[in-house]
Amino acid sequence: xxxxxxxxxxxxxxxxxxxxSGLRIGKEALGAELAAYMGGLYGLLAGGLAVxxxxxxxxxxxxx
Numbered sequence: 001x002x003x004x005x006x007x008x009x010x011x012x013x014x015x016x017x018x019x020x021s022g023l024r025i026g027k028e029a030l031g032a033e034l035a036a037y038m039g040g041l042y043g044l045l046a047g048g049l050a051v052x053x054x055x056x057x058x059x060x061x062x063x064x
């Protein structure tokens with residue numbers, strides 16, 4: 001159960017951080033809505049992989 005909660009929290013944090021950074025960086029050039037969507041997508045892609053790898057590593061370290 002803890003692993004599932006950690007995975008979901010990590011994915012949500014990655015999407016939120018990506019959306020906020022996309023909004024901050026690209027608001028003037030792309031518009032606020034598109035910049036937030038693009039930032040959320042790239043946050044999910046980059047941060048999602050990091051979350052998956054971290055959860056797998058922590059799950060394996062915990063069982064050793």
